Amino acid sequence: MLNRQQVQTLYEQHGRVLLAYAMSLLPDRAASEDVLHQVFVKLLQGNVGINGSPIYYPNPVYPEDALAAHVEVVVILQITIGEDGSVTNALVLQSIPMLDQAAIDAALQWVFEPTLLNGTPIEVETNAHINFTLR
Structure with missing residues (x-):
């Protein structure tokens, strides 16, 4: 690679x-x-992959119904990272419905260092995995 x-x-x-x-x-x-x-x-x-390192990467809020049901799953999102490093779009690729919105809400808060192509910031898409695990 x-x-x-x-x-x-x-x-x-x-x-x-x-x-x-x-x-x-x-x-x-x-x-x-x-x-x-x-x-x-x-x-x-x-x-x-995305060369911009995460700057701000808060974890999702675990929905109460998912906690009560002891749900553990990996949600896969396709995210768009804008030229400024902010996540501008998040699309669920794999999940269960009770975790979709929590994953999207978290991803839309993420901020990365901008990805550069020949020194110019560019918009990129990548997949993101969010682990919902009980502790």
């Missing part, structure tokens, strides 16, 4: 070649650049 610096180096070294290839597929240079940018953003997200 490549780290973020390796991906950025590949982008800097081979971006022109990939842009030329994209342009051979799409005659519009702007569209080609957009496709190339999207490919590298997906590469950064999928293979490297």
Whole structure:
């Protein structure tokens, strides 16, 4: 697996070649650049992960009904982290209904260091796992 610096180096070294290839597929240079940018953003997200460290990461509030039922589960969310590092969207991928809102509410409070691409903050999507466990 490549780290973020390796991906950025590949982008800097081979971006022109990939842009030329994209342009051979799409005659519009702007569209080609957009496709190339999207490919590298997906590469950064999928293979490297989010490079911004969590700054503020509060735990979810365990719903009373889930506590009473002794529910333990891992909720998986797809989150969007904005250019400023704040979570701008959270979508439940795997959960049980009684924990959905608690997981979303917690995720929307999270703040990360912004993810950078060539020194510029970018919006990214990633999956987040929230463990609801009884102590």
